[in-house]
Amino acid sequence: MTQDQNQIAPARSRSEQAIRIIIREHQGLWRIIDLLDQLEQDMNINASQPDELLFSTIFDYIEHFSNRVHSQPTEIRLYKLLREKAPETAPLLDKLEKGYVVGHQKLLELRQLLRECMVNWPNGREAFGHALSRFSVALRKHIKKEEGVVIPRAREVLAPEDWDQIISARDQQDDPLFGDRVREEFRELRHRIISLTPERLGGLGLAHTGRVTAHHQGQEMLSIKGLVTSYGQIEVLHEVDISIKTGEIVSLVGANGAGKSTLLMTISGLQPTDKGQMLFEGEDLAKIPADKRVARGIVQVPEGRQVFKDLSVHDNLLLGAYTRGKTPEVMEDLEKIYGKFPILRQKRHNLAGELSGGQQQMLAMGRALMARPRLLLLDEPSMGLAPLIVEEIFQTIRELKDEGITVFLVEQNASQALALADRGYVLETGEVVLSGTGKELLSNEKVREAYLGM
Ligand SMILES: Nc1ncnc2c1ncn2[C@@H]1O[C@H](COP(=O)(O)OP(=O)(O)OP(=O)(O)O)[C@@H](O)[C@H]1O
Ligand SMILES: [Mg+2]
Known part of the structure; x- marks a missing residue:
């Protein structure tokens, strides 16, 4: 997106654009946390010694994230602007900022425990595993707060000019939050992680659980x-x-x-x-x-x-099973779909046309699953x-x-x-x-x- 397009974009879409950038960064981090959890489980289940290089690359990634993205907390545009426009968020922002400092120390500890775990295998496994899971729980909480409280509040109180500031920062090479170089470094780390992640774990964000369900698998x-x-x-x-x-x-x-x-x-x-x-x-x-x-x-x-x-969510789903009639089995499947997509259950009497795009996609998939x-x-x-x-x-x-x-x-x-x-x-x-x-x-x-x- 060029500068010009940014300037003519309507206010609403400017804020959405900035939020999209932030959320995208978060997604990378979410996947990394998922991977950490998988690796920890893998270490416990298979009692296999951790891959030191992979773990340290993941720690690099997280460190990079917290250093680059939040190294100068008072200068993070979003936080700063939010402190101005929504002072009541200050205690939460303080806490989140403190979280970065603590997180930094915890990462150092993790690196130390990893080294000990390598040298002292398998004795160091438990300490490293525990520290890992505590770390991932804390990190998850932190991101959830940002996504669930900080961003929604920013959406409410920040003005179009504020979002412009945040977006234009993106085009500045050296911006600590969005600069090109920062993004390049992230990308590079991400690729290194993908290539180091064992195939059975599927690499970044894949969460291939390795469960072989169909016995025909492979045919x-x-x-x-x-x-x-x-x-x-x-x-x-x-x-x-x-x-x-x-x-x-x-x-x-x-x-x-x-x-x-x-x-x-x-x-x-x-x-x-x-x-x-x-x-x-x-x-x-x-x-x-x-x-x-x-x-x-x-x-x-x-x-x-x-x-x-023009049909209800419910009827759309039933149509997916038209080749099967309205058997008890079909009703059971319907329950399963509602279990998978709770929002569809909640909106089952709404017209499909009233759903958001994402909900319609879920409905389309649910309808296909009914077959x-x-x-x-x-x-x-x-x-x-x-x-x-x-x-x-x-x-x-x-x-x-x-x-x-x-x-x-x-x-x-x-x-x-x-x-x-x-x-x-x-x-x-x-x-x-x-x-x-x-x-x-x-x-x-x-x-x-x-x-x-x-
Ligand atoms: N009904 C149609 N009659 C004539 N040409 C068509 C028809 N539907 C698609 N085409 C042409 O066939 C080609 C392939 O179209 P198709 O929709 O399969 O592409 P696609 O890869 O799905 O693209 P997109 O990413 O836009 O969905 C295009 O050149 C398109 O213009
Ligand atoms: Mg197509």
């Missing part, structure tokens, strides 16, 4: 070979080869108009195939009409959500949603995998989609140009340049 579920699809005379997909194994999350990334949605519609049968073959669990999809594909377990959540806006998918096709579920909601959607996708659902995820949000994926494909103007594990693609130069903006 080919969908095999696409030489697929050609056209709109009239215009060929859109050119001999696409893609394979999805049971239990995987496979992500497909690609620019606007690459043909991602067309591919999903071809798989679900809404778009005819010109050439090539698609086998679903060994069966030729050409012989299975679209409506029967749903019954086989191939269920698509279309782009742009497309819920029935008991085995292969779930998701078309840009994060599109147009606020970062925190995006996190929630991605978290849900992770859970679906854990429940044994195979996921084919189309996304323009390439970094998150690939971080989540077991494997991924890159589609460019109707051709698969790259494929590999999510990790390989994330570290691929070409992908980083074209899709991750690095």
Whole structure:
């Protein structure tokens, strides 16, 4: 976003833009804390000696966060402005600022305990493990306070000029909060952590619990070979080869108009195939009409959500199970969906059109789940949603995998989609140009340049 665009942006969106930046930084930290917890569990369960380099890189990251982002507490723009505009927040801000100082000491202690743990293995394990979990609990509390109290209050009291100050700081190279160099250092640390994190833990933010649910896991579920699809005379997909194994999350990334949605519609049968073959669990999809594909377990959540806006949330969900009738089982599934998305239960009598974008996405996913998918096709579920909601959607996708659902995820949000994926494909103007594990693609130069903006 350029300076000019900032200046003409309406007041509301200026504050939202600044908050988005802050929250995005927080998200990185949330994932790091999750990873710390996983590593701690891993250390306890497998009694495996910690990876010293990985842990110290994580500590570097957290230190970097608290040094760079909050090294000069009185100068943090947000805090400073908030102290001026909402003096009643002062005690909380004091406490949070003190938290940074204490956190700094705790990190030093952690580094010391890590060294002892390495030298004194396994004797030092318990002390290090305890200190780690206390640290992560405190850090979580701290961020929750910022996200739950500081930011909402800032949203209420800060004026557009205040937000301008915060945003323009972002464009200054050396700003301690948003400077380019700071961001670069973060990115670098993050990548180092991703590459050091063991595969079974899936790297940053992946929370692959390693639970193998489907016993068929690893068998080919969908095999696409030489697929050609056209709109009239215009060929859109050119001999696409893609394979999805049971239990995987496979992500497909690609620019606007690459043909991602067309591919999903071809798989679900809404778009005819010109050439090539698609086998679903060994069966030729050409012989299975679209409506029967749903019954086989191939269920698509279309782009742009497309819920029935004039129907209630409840009825939208029931429609997802139309192939199954209104059996006791269906009602049970409905309860499960409400359990997964409590907001949908709360709004079950509302019209779908009254829901926010994020809620509509949850509804669209819930509706698809009512069809008991085995292969779930998701078309840009994060599109147009606020970062925190995006996190929630991605978290849900992770859970679906854990429940044994195979996921084919189309996304323009390439970094998150690939971080989540077991494997991924890159589609460019109707051709698969790259494929590999999510990790390989994330570290691929070409992908980083074209899709991750690095
Ligand atoms: N119904 C249609 N009739 C004719 N051309 C179409 C139709 N739908 C899509 N196209 C064209 O097919 C190409 C691929 O479109 P598609 O929607 O599959 O891309 P996409 O990768 O999903 O893009 P986006 O990121 O914008 O969703 C584009 O050039 C698009 O203009
Ligand atoms: Mg699309």
